[in-house]
Amino acid sequence: MRIGVSLSERGGPDSLVKLTDDVRRAADDGFSSAWLSNIFGVDALTALAVAGAQASGIELGTAVVPTYPRHPATLAQQARTTALAAGPGRLTLGIGLSHQIVIEDMFGYDFGRPLRHMDEYLSVLLPLLDAQPVSFSGETVKAQIGLSVPNEGRVPVLLAALGPKMLRLAAERTDGTVLWMTGPATVRDHIAPTITAAAEAAGRPAPRIVCILPVGVTGDVAAARERAAQAFQVYGTLPSYRAMMDREGAEGPADLAILGDEDTVAGKLEELAKAGVTDFVAGEFLGRDERERTRAFLRTLAASA
Structure with a gap:
């Protein structure tokens, strides 16, 4: 990934x-x-x-x-x-x-x-x-x-495709999909199998699945989650994203943010990779010190990708 x-x-x-x-x-x-x-x-x-x-x-x-x-x-x-x-x-x-x-x-x-x-x-x-x-x-x-x-x-x-028909269109006509506010279980059980099967049926190459999510390496997960809840609140009100959160069992956008120490974040990113994500795109959103800690950790992952 x-x-x-x-x-x-x-x-x-x-x-x-x-x-x-x-x-x-x-x-x-x-x-x-x-x-x-x-x-x-x-x-x-x-x-x-x-x-x-x-x-x-x-x-x-x-x-x-x-x-x-x-x-x-x-x-x-x-x-x-x-x-x-x-x-x-x-x-x-x-x-x-x-x-x-x-x-x-x-x-x-x-x-x-x-x-x-x-x-x-x-x-x-x-x-x-x-x-x-x-x-x-x-x-x-x-x-x-x-x-x-x-x-x-x-x-x-x-x-950008979330529903089955739009995912099939993405597979048949384009190079893949780009996601936002879509968690690993939804990618694993819905996004990846739908778009991959449609690409195979159409004789197309394996599609890219680009997944963008908020991410933060932090020692204060509760505060980071509250910040995510405030920063991304609107996405919980938009029907297409709300449907993906319901699939994931997420109460709101903050539940989709990838937060924790380095080991925790690494584990969650590994989950996305196993779900079928080809490209993870980090939405860095915390304050300066935590942003720098996040960036330093992501650099190590990028170097080994």
């Missing part, structure tokens, strides 16, 4: 400078990948284009870019430009539906047919990423377009 890190956006006019420093440090620390979310802060692909052009030697991923607000041709254009800036073989494009409360209430799009939307979206996005023109007319997406962005290598796509 490869070990990566989740990048935290830090505010201020020098936020991209800080992000570049964080990517550079992650590469120097020996991590295999660094992932940036795309929510309401900086645009993830633009930020990774800046950071990737200045910090080399590490995979850069989005986790994830919501599809609804961007036409797939626009996203393909931006992703290929980011890949051009970062260098061949470095960008992995993680995409996802986001959530009804975001897509309908904030952006004003219809969230009524998410599976069809994503299937049709991929029918335009994937050929354009491979430098092929597209002529497609679906119920939710239409495109008659080609791109002239230089293409110096394939951009892999991961699909």
Whole structure:
């Protein structure tokens, strides 16, 4: 199981400078990948284009870019430009539906047919990423377009998928899935068998399963769990994540945080590896001293991965 890190956006006019420093440090620390979310802060692909052009030697991923607000041709254009800036073989494009409360209430799009939307979206996005023109007319997406962005290598796509139908789509059309707030039992009993069987049935390579979870090496687990409960509270209210927590038997997001001393955290990460996770991405969220302790421990795991 490869070990990566989740990048935290830090505010201020020098936020991209800080992000570049964080990517550079992650590469120097020996991590295999660094992932940036795309929510309401900086645009993830633009930020990774800046950071990737200045910090080399590490995979850069989005986790994830919501599809609804961007036409797939626009996203393909931006992703290929980011890949051009970062260098061949470095960008992995993680995409996802986001959530009804975001897509309908904030952006004003219809969230009524998410599976069809994503299937049709991929029918335009994937050929354009491979430098092929597209002529497609679906119920939710239409495109008659080609791109002239230089293409110096394939951009892999991961699909944020939790339900059985979306997992099958990820297996049949993309390189795998990227998860958040999904525990080891759920990966073992639901995510991994569903996506792996679908990939095998479609004659596709074994899919990547990228799992992002909050993690902290700490001597005060109770305080760390309380901090996780506050920081990630909203995810317990979103239906897709709530369903995964119910599968896991977790009361809330804090129960999914990986917390404890080095041996305890190592054991929990080993559980994820045995469940089928191919890439663990650490969401470091504690204070400075515990964050440094966590990073030092994760470095040892990355070195031996």
